[in-house]
Amino acid sequence: MTPCMLLSDRIPEVAAGRSRWTADDERHLAGCADCRAEWDLLRAAARLADSYRAPDPSATAAAVTQHLRTARSSHRGRRTVWVTAVLAAAVVAFVVWSGLGRDNPVRPVSPPAIAVAPPPTAAAPTPADHAPAAPSGATDGFPIPELDSLSTEALDSMLRVLDEPLARAAAWELPDVGDPGDQLLEQAITGREG
Amino acid sequence: MTARTPTETIPDAALAAAYRAGDERAAAELVRRHAAALGRFLYSSGASEVDDLVQETFFRAFRGLERWRGEASFRAWLFTIGSNLMRDDFRRRKGRHLVSLEDRDLPDRADPHADLAAAETAERIRSGLRRLPRLQREVFLLRVQEGSDYEQIAAALGTTPGAARVHYHHAVKRLKELVR
Numbered sequence: 001m002t003p004c005m006l007l008s009d010r011i012p013e014v015a016a017g018r019s020r021w022t023a024d025d026e027r028h029l030a031g032c033a034d035c036r037a038e039w040d041l042l043r044a045a046a047r048l049a050d051s052y053r054a055p056d057p058s059a060t061a062a063a064v065t066q067h068l069r070t071a072r073s074s075h076r077g078r079r080t081v082w083v084t085a086v087l088a089a090a091v092v093a094f095v096v097w098s099g100l101g102r103d104n105p106v107r108p109v110s111p112p113a114i115a116v117a118p119p120p121t122a123a124a125p126t127p128a129d130h131a132p133a134a135p136s137g138a139t140d141g142f143p144i145p146e147l148d149s150l151s152t153e154a155l156d157s158m159l160r161v162l163d164e165p166l167a168r169a170a171a172w173e174l175p176d177v178g179d180p181g182d183q184l185l186e187q188a189i190t191g192r193e194g
Numbered sequence: 195m196t197a198r199t200p201t202e203t204i205p206d207a208a209l210a211a212a213y214r215a216g217d218e219r220a221a222a223e224l225v226r227r228h229a230a231a232l233g234r235f236l237y238s239s240g241a242s243e244v245d246d247l248v249q250e251t252f253f254r255a256f257r258g259l260e261r262w263r264g265e266a267s268f269r270a271w272l273f274t275i276g277s278n279l280m281r282d283d284f285r286r287r288k289g290r291h292l293v294s295l296e297d298r299d300l301p302d303r304a305d306p307h308a309d310l311a312a313a314e315t316a317e318r319i320r321s322g323l324r325r326l327p328r329l330q331r332e333v334f335l336l337r338v339q340e341g342s343d344y345e346q347i348a349a350a351l352g353t354t355p356g357a358a359r360v361h362y363h364h365a366v367k368r369l370k371e372l373v374r
Contacts, residue, residue: 012337016338045319047316054229060226060245
């Protein structure tokens with residue numbers, strides 16, 4: 001290491017008053033213009049801040065903490081505005097959605113068709129043409145699924161049961177209008193009509 | 195010998211943690227501890243409106259305190275933030291840098307010519323410092339103004355003592371050329 005480099009490393013210490021030149025250092029400085037220039041530079045650089053008058057640290061601390069407080073509260077304010085806006089949007093969305101739901105009741109959605117069959121033509125009847133007609137109850141939208149599982153005999157039996165009262169009604173014995181009681185009734189009606 | 199207040203013995207990292215936990219007094223103590231050194235550093239680097247820059251540096255530091263990992267000293271971290279702010283400020287002013295003689299009072303000496311020469315030298319040094327790469331400038335100012343040794347500078351700036359020494363000598367060489 002050159003004497004210039006050794007001295008250069010020590011210049012800041014001496015310039016700050018933390019160290020002193022040795023006799024060798026002083027001899028080197030006296031004969032080395034480059035080291036003298038560095039010495040002058042460092043002394044001037046160390047004095048750069050001498051004219052800086054720092055403000056009262058407590059005043060700076062108060063200003064900084066006040067600034068931080070203001071920033072925190074404005075951040076909180078911004079967050080509140082955002083939360084309010086999001087909540088308001090959610091409420092509006094809910095009201096709109098529920099209003100639409102009242103006007104247009106939601107119908108059960110049938111699963112999407114995978115493929116669309118071509119329309120039937122007269123020349124080529126589809127199997128649907130041969131299918132038995134759907135019971136009227138089913139087409140009206142009120143299917144009775146229990147009936148679908150019954151056999152033909154059971155269905156006929158049910159029909160017979162349903163038919164029985166009417167069959168029996170035909171056999172009801174009605175009073176004969178030729179009876180004397182009928183004549184009394186007719187007289188009574190005639191009398192009321194005048 | 196003056197008596198130390200209890201907070202003076204608390205390490206910077208503990209104060210930073212206390213501020214993050216909500217203790218505003220910890221922030222105030224950190225400001226009291228480092229404001230003057232930061233001001234000197236920025237002033238020497240040629241910053242204008244140093245006091246505003248000091249406040250803004252602390253504000254940014256506290257807002258981003260989670261980014262300080264304690265690898266560098268809190269002061270060095272502040273110097274880095276201050277340097278960045280100063281650079282941004284300088285760019286905003288598009289290089290226009292006015293040095294007010296009111297702000298930078300000349301010492302009242304008998305020899306006005308010597309004072310003027312000293313003021314011109316100081317301004318050339320400031321101008322030279324602004325033109326140095328950031329790391330060189332920070333190493334130079336920590337060494338010359340804070341009196342830090344290379345180990346301290348390396349710890350503060352996250353580099354090695356050897357690299358800090360090289361940065362320092364580069365800075366000195368460049369400044370000698372610029373000031374000459």
